[in-house]
Each structure stands twice: as structure tokens, then as C-alpha cells.
Amino acid sequence: MAGALAGGSPMRRALTALARIRGSLLLLWVVTWEALVAATQVPDYLLPAPTRVAQELWGRFSLLLPHTAVTLGEIGLGLAAAVTVGGLLAVVMAHSLLLNRALYPLLAFVQAVPKVTVAPLFVIWVGYGVSSKVLMVFLITFFPIVVNLTAGLVLVEPDLLRLVRSYRATRWQTFVKIRLPYALPYFLAGMRIAVALAVVGAVVAEFVGADRGLGYLILLSNAELRTPLLFASLAWLGTIGVSLFGLLHVIERWLLPWSPEVGPEKVQITGF
Template sequence: MSQSALSAPPGRTAGVAVRERPGLRQRTREAAEKSWRPVALLLACFAAWWVIAAAELVEPYLVPSPGATLDVMLDKTDYLWQHSWVTTYETLLGFVIAVAVGVLAAVVMVYSATVEKTLYPILLFAQVVPKIAIAPLFVVWLGFGIAPKILIAVLIAFFPVVISMVTGLKAVDPEMLQLSSTMGASPWQTFVKIRLPASLPHLFSGLKVAVTLAVTGAVVGEFVGANEGLGYVILQANGNLDTPMLFAGLLVMSLIGVVLFVLVEIAEHLLLPWHASRRDASATTAY
């Protein structure tokens, strides 16, 4: 045994430097380093918005000032909260249904070439059809309740989920599948131990796209026919030329999408700490 191996601390391999778990201060500094650029861009956009409004380069009834928009958000907090909750509920329910159906459809398509050849062209055709064009049909069929909004959110969020899941399930190394078959693993064991973990990074990429599209789907459904929700708020404000309220509704809608995206990011970070995208390149370094 080499001298370097004998002198290596217990639990460590000679020739590999293992990074210690970062402390709270270091994690805070890393988070600040990653977030300052988008924060700076957002501040620059708000500054440009304020300059345009203050210089009256655009009429106030077309582009309200940030102050006027903030005043509306503060004065109508309860009103916006009530309608924001409706849109959030429709978004979450549509997203969950899209994930459940999309994952199931992807698994069936991967394990059955006949189903894939039959279902994939139909999914592609359904994705090409603009949802806002068929949304009025859902209102006619299902009424003005919550069902059409959820259905549109499902249809918009479904495609990224199923495509990313299919891609992940097919991205497994064939040698791993052959090895599991040689060792006598059942199809279920192969799926749970190999295919599913390997597909999760691809799936989460699709989930982050799908959750933001689900917000759009819910609002589109509210545009067509609703008496509550942020889509209803935006339509009412547009009809009344109340641009501060319109901008407030748009900001709240964007905030919901950002928050849901961040929640999916956090779930990915917690569930996939082992994935390469979650590790620093300097975590392990060979001498």
C-alpha cells in the first residue's frame, strides 16, 4: 500500500480532495452571487418604467407609474388576494393532473412502441392547436365554473411533462438495462431502481416549464368566461381603462408563476442532490 494511502484520513480516499459541507454564511454568499444579476436586471426594468412614466413619454392611461400601480395593489389587497387564490388553485390543480397523466402516458409510451406510434402524433397535433382558440368550446361544454380553466391548464402543461419524461426514460444507458436483466431484475425493479431515478432530472426540467404554462392556461380560461380570478381582474381593468389595476394583475400573475417555479426548483434540489447539476465541479478533485 502506498504511503499516501496510509496517511489518508479515515473515511477518505487518497488522491481525492473532499469538500466540506458549506456553512450558512458561505451558502448565503453563494446565493447572493447567483441572484444579484437577475435582481439588478429587474431593478433596471423598474427604473426604466419609472423614468418613462415620470417623463410622460407615454400617456398615463396607457402606462401607469410604478407608484400608481403600487397604490392600487395596497388599496385593493383583499380584492387581489381573493382573485389570486382562485387562479393559484386552478393552476395547482391543473398542474398536478397534468403531471400525473403526463408521467403515466410517458411510461406507457416508453414500454409500448405501439402506443407511442399511435399516441405521439396525436399529442403533437394537440399541442399545435392554439388553446385559446378552443377554450370557448370548453366553456360551452363545461359551463362557466372552474372545470374549463383546469382543463386548459392541464392541456397546456401536459406536453412538456410527457415529452421530458419520455426523454428521461429513454436516456438510460442500455448497458445498465442489460446488466439489470442479467442479474435477474424484474421490469418493475428495473423501472424503480434505474429508469425512474435517471429520468427525474429530465422530468424536473419539464415541470419547471409546465408549472409556468399552467398559470397561463388558468388565466386564458378566465379570459374566455369567468367571474373571478386574475384573468377576470385583467379583463375588467382593460374594459374600464384602469391600467394601474391591469398592471397590478399582471404583476401578481407573474409573481405566482415565479413562486411556483422556485418551489419546483427547491423540490428538485431536495430530491436530486446527487445529480451533476446540483454539485459544484470542485466538490471532488483528483490530484
């Protein structure tokens, strides 16, 4: 217990120092921005000062809230679909080397296509409603979920698999008791990436065709030269993205306090 506390103290100090560095850099950036705007007397419609953006964010918060609810709904539905379909596909790809080799190039091709070029097609196919935005979020978040979960399912220690097989564990028991828990850190790491991408996907889809949502509000502010509102919307959107990312990281640390950060590794598909 004493060793754990001793090991935790340097970690806390490191995290505190990192937070201070980030806060200092952010403060320096904001102060520099404010000073440059004040010194050059740039008009608001070109570049508002941070204080002006903060005033707009506070004063227009009631306007931002309903648009925020729409965008968050699109993100939630798209992520739910990506987790469901991507999870099932990851199990299939981890189970079969042949299917993995057949499907992986197709997934990479879809991921390589610029998503902004696909957004107009979704509008044509399903209209200007929420469905086209959900499809975009699904498309942009599907790949990291599938890849990370597949990696987690196949990168189980061979000695551990041999051990459970020596006890005559069934394939289902091996999956539930060994592979799935082992894959959970990889899945949550993929979800952190997917959440950040989901915000981008929802806004891109709203740029193409929408009458509500934060992406729509940004376009409207730009068209009407309401630059302070545009910056306030961008700042709020960034806050949402960082908050969702941080929330998933907290959930990961809570569920898996024993797990180190999952880094990029080369995956060798061997099948179950």
C-alpha cells in the first residue's frame, strides 16, 4: 500500500506540472491575442478579441444550447451505430484471417476518402434531416473502433490462450473471459479517437445541409459577418470535443486502473 502511494505521488506531481504548463501556454496565447487586437485596432468582424468572444459566448449561450443539443444528438446516434456495427465486424475480422485480409483494404479505402466529398451524397440519399448527419458521424468513427477493437481481440498473450485451452475452455469462454477483457483498453482508446472525430463529422455534415446545429450556426454567423458569434461557436465546439475526450479518458481510468496507455502496435491476425 505504501509503495502504491509512493508511486502515485510523483505521478500526481507530473500531472499537476503538465496542467500548469498547459494553462500557462493557453493564458499566454489569449493575452498575446488580446494585445495584438488592441494594438492593431482590428475590427470585430475581422478578428474579435478574446474578451469580446467571451462576452458573446456568455450573452448568446441561450442561442447556443438548442443547437448544441442537436449536434450532440447526432454525435450520440452516430457513435452508437459505429460501436454496434464496428464491434460486430471486429469480432468477425479477429476470428477469421481470410476475412480480415479481405475487409481491411476496403475499410482503409473508405477511411481514405475525404468525408466532405461524401456529405452531399448523404443529403441526396436521406435528406437534410438528422439522418445524413448520423451517417456522417458513423462513417468517420467506424474505422478507429473496428481497428482498435480488432487489435485488442487478437493481441492476447499466446501463453494465456494456451493456459485456458489446457483447461478445456470453449471458444465462447475464451472470448468472454480472456479476449474481451483484454480488448477493452484498445476499444476505449479507439473510442477516444472516435469521439474527437465525431464532432468533426457532425459539423461537416451540418455545413453541407442543415437548418440547426452548431455547424449551421457557424455558417450562418459567417454569412452575416457576425464574427464574434462565429468565434464563440468555435470555442464552444472545441470545449465540447475536449470535454467528451476527457470524459472517456476518465471512464477508462475508472474501469481499467490497472491498464497502461495503449500505444500503436503492429497487429498480427492469427484467428481464434
